[in-house]
Amino acid sequence: MTDSPEVQCGQVRVPLDYARPDGPQIPIAISRIRASGPESEHRGALLVNPGGPGGTGLDYAESKRAQLPDSVRRAYDIVGFDPRGVGRSAPVDCGPAGGLFEHPRPDPVPAGPAEERAYLDGLRRLADDCARGAGAELEHINTANTARDMDRIRNALGQPKLNYLGVSYGTYLGAAYAAEFPRRTGRMVLDSVVGPDQWHRFDVRQGFAMIRQRDVLFDWIAAHPEFGLGADRDAVRAHYLAARDRLPAGELGADEFDRAVYRALSRTERWKPFAEALAHLLRTGDGAQLSAEDDRNYEAALRTVKCADSRRPTPAEVIGSVRALRAADPQPVLTGLEATTCAFWAPPRETPRFGHPAMPPVLLTQAEHDPTTPLDGALRMRDELPGSRIAVLDESYSHGAFASQRSACLDGTAARYLLTGELPGRDVRCAGPGLP
Numbered sequence: 001m002t003d004s005p006e007v008q009c010g011q012v013r014v015p016l017d018y019a020r021p022d023g024p025q026i027p028i029a030i031s032r033i034r035a036s037g038p039e040s041e042h043r044g045a046l047l048v049n050p051g052g053p054g055g056t057g058l059d060y061a062e063s064k065r066a067q068l069p070d071s072v073r074r075a076y077d078i079v080g081f082d083p084r085g086v087g088r089s090a091p092v093d094c095g096p097a098g099g100l101f102e103h104p105r106p107d108p109v110p111a112g113p114a115e116e117r118a119y120l121d122g123l124r125r126l127a128d129d130c131a132r133g134a135g136a137e138l139e140h141i142n143t144a145n146t147a148r149d150m151d152r153i154r155n156a157l158g159q160p161k162l163n164y165l166g167v168s169y170g171t172y173l174g175a176a177y178a179a180e181f182p183r184r185t186g187r188m189v190l191d192s193v194v195g196p197d198q199w200h201r202f203d204v205r206q207g208f209a210m211i212r213q214r215d216v217l218f219d220w221i222a223a224h225p226e227f228g229l230g231a232d233r234d235a236v237r238a239h240y241l242a243a244r245d246r247l248p249a250g251e252l253g254a255d256e257f258d259r260a261v262y263r264a265l266s267r268t269e270r271w272k273p274f275a276e277a278l279a280h281l282l283r284t285g286d287g288a289q290l291s292a293e294d295d296r297n298y299e300a301a302l303r304t305v306k307c308a309d310s311r312r313p314t315p316a317e318v319i320g321s322v323r324a325l326r327a328a329d330p331q332p333v334l335t336g337l338e339a340t341t342c343a344f345w346a347p348p349r350e351t352p353r354f355g356h357p358a359m360p361p362v363l364l365t366q367a368e369h370d371p372t373t374p375l376d377g378a379l380r381m382r383d384e385l386p387g388s389r390i391a392v393l394d395e396s397y398s399h400g401a402f403a404s405q406r407s408a409c410l411d412g413t414a415a416r417y418l419l420t421g422e423l424p425g426r427d428v429r430c431a432g433p434g435l436p
Contacts, residue, residue, distance in 0.1 A: 008032045009061055014084070014149045016140050028139075028149050030081045030156075031061045032080050037074025043419065045157045046076035047150060049083070051168025051192075051314055053143070054301035056087035064165070067403040076418070079157065083173075084149055085134075085141035085301040089130050093133040093298035094143055098126030098341075099119070101294045104253030107336050109326070123318070125285040126303070127344035135305060136159040137358045140302065142308035142337060147177040151184060161186030163418070167400060168373055171364070175354040175381060182356035187421055189245035190366045191402040195352045195377020196384050198310035199339035205374060210331045213265045213371035217416075220271060226274040227275045229282075236301045241331065243281050251288040255401060260290040262335035266372045266399040268436045275357045277343045307342035310351055315343050336372075361387030363417045365410055367396035389423045396432035405433060 011027040035042055050060040061080030065073055082089040099122060110119040119365070131138060150173070154162040160388040166174040171190035178185045195202055218236040221229050230236040244257050264274035277289035313321075318340045325332040361386055368380040375392065382390045391413045393401045402414045403409070409430035417423055 002359065004062060006033055008034075009058070012149070012152050014152050016090075016137060018145060018148050023108065026082060026090040027088070028081055028153065029058055030079060031058045032077055032079045032157075033061055033065055035073065035075055039152075041075050043075040044077070044163055045079050045154075045159050046072070046163045046165055046418070047079045047081070048164070049081070049166045049170030049173055051166075051170045052085065052086070052298065052302055052306035053083070053169045054295075054298040055169070056298075057081045057083065058087060064403070069403065069411055071415050072418055076163065077157075079153070081150075081153060081303075083146045085137070085304055086297060086313035087170040088139065091297045092130075092137065092300045093305050094126065094130040094303070095133040095298065097129050097296070097299060098122050098124075100126060100299060100432075101296060103256065104247070104249075104251060106256035107254040108258060110319075110322060110334065111326070116322070119322070120315050120318065121315055126341045127307075130300060130303060130307075130341075131346070133436075138304060139308060139346065139349045141304045141349060142348070143173055143176050143305060144175060144180065144350050146284035146305075147180050147352070150177055151181050152358050154184065159185075159186075162188075164188045165189050165211060165402075167402075169194055171373075171381065172354075174362075175385060176352040178359040178362070178385065179353035179356050180231060184359040185359045185362070186239070187404060187418050188362035188419065189365060190362060190381070191404075191414075192370055192373045192400050193366055193378035193381050193390075194373050195366050196381050197377065199306040200310070200313040200317070200321070200337075200342065201373075202377065203337045203339050204325070205331060206372060207321075207325045207334065208328060209371040209374045210262065210265055210333045210336065213369070214261070214329075215398065216369075216435070217265060217271055217274075221275050224275070227239060227279050229275065229279055234370070239282060240278065243278055244331070246285075247281075248285055248287050252291055257287070258333050259293065259335050262333050263292070265333070267408060268398050271436060280344065281291040303338050303341055304340045308348050308350075310339070310342070310348060312342045312345055312347060313339070318343050354381065355386065357386055359386065361385065361389065361423055363414060363423055364388060364390040365393070365414055366390060367393045367398055367401045367405070369395070369397040370399050371397075372399035387423075389427050391424070391428040391430060393432040394430050395434045397435065
């Protein structure tokens with residue numbers, strides 16, 4: 001957590017189970033940075049969430065505020081929070097998580113019946129470890145309850161309505177808040193929008209988008225001969241597969257490699273470092289540049305929320321999805337299929353709803369070719385939120401649009417809405433940056 005003197009920290013106590021409001025309570029950690037402008041410009045508090053599920057939000061108040069347009073920083077107190085189950089808000093723990101944190105980890109893409117059985121067994125062990133680790137809290141760490149926690153934060157801040165900026169999963173959370181508290185919904189920007197799907201379906205849609213994005217990455221690498229990885233897509237792919245097959249023994253497994261690929265595909269500024277790391281691995285056998293530290297709480301909260309939010313896919317559906325992705329590309333990136341473990345989870349106690357006829361229209365912002373939260377899902381979520389508008393950053397291939405890609409058009413549209421409450425008369429298309 002930051003030690004900046006301008007960041008104020010506190011907590012709000014909320015019920016673990018809202019059906020038992022006088023039962024056990026848990027802390028929700030919050031942070032706030034006051035607006036920089038005079039009182040005449042003040043618009044209240046803007047609650048922010050970075051996504052996940054599982055993303056910590058305490059530091060996000062400071063880091064996201066630094067990216068926001070100056071007019072927004074002058075007008076709003078920026079408030080971050082760790083959602084329930086995350087960070088300093090009753091964090092969940094999945095223990096060994098079915099081997100998720102072992103190194104090196106084996107190939108995560110099952111290629112035949114025996115490997116498929118082993119794949120399902122790993123998901124079962126992960127679900128069992130999470131059930132043991134989270135215990136009685138497991139069924140209460142979900143999106144609907146987090147939306148209720150957000151309303152407790154709104155009340156603690158003395159705000160009549162919740163003004164909100166949610167990114168990625170934060171958009172799903174914002175849409176759920178609007179369904180639960182439509183008349184307390186204020187100005188809301190939902191950036192890089194998760195579709196209104198059951199989580200396993202969303203993950204599979206994302207998996208296909210990642211295959212498309214990786215082909216774009218291969219083409220981009222081929223157009224840059226300085227990497228020495230081939231002059232066309234096929235040549236780059238051959239180098240990529242060779243690197244994945246020749247990882248340094250005992251140091252880096254195929255699962256860790258795929259996680260590095262997944263991270264790189266989400267933001268184009270990561271493409272150059274990834275290509276350099278791939279070339280270095282092939283040249284020297286050193287894969288250290290592709291490794292990353294595990295975030296145990298993030299991985300636990302991610303699966304806990306997803307499995308608490310939507311119905312369980314059957315094991316047959318899980319394997320069918322993996323086979324469909326392998327049919328599209330024999331070597332897909334399955335890293336984002338976190339909800340597969342829900343096949344072995346307890347049935348959800350409550351699933352989230354999105355939007356409400358009584359809510360005000362809000363603003364969605366989205367990159368056209370975002371592989372992490374694809375545009376088609378954003379358009380379907382817009383349709384769940386009556387009267388809402390979407391601003392799309394064309395020819396952008398990164399996850400994160402508002403106050404993320406320096407688009408005067410998109411940032412200006414969102415800032416005007418946050419300052420005045422006025423939405424554009426129709427959906428907006430903004431010229432984007434193209435490929436790096």
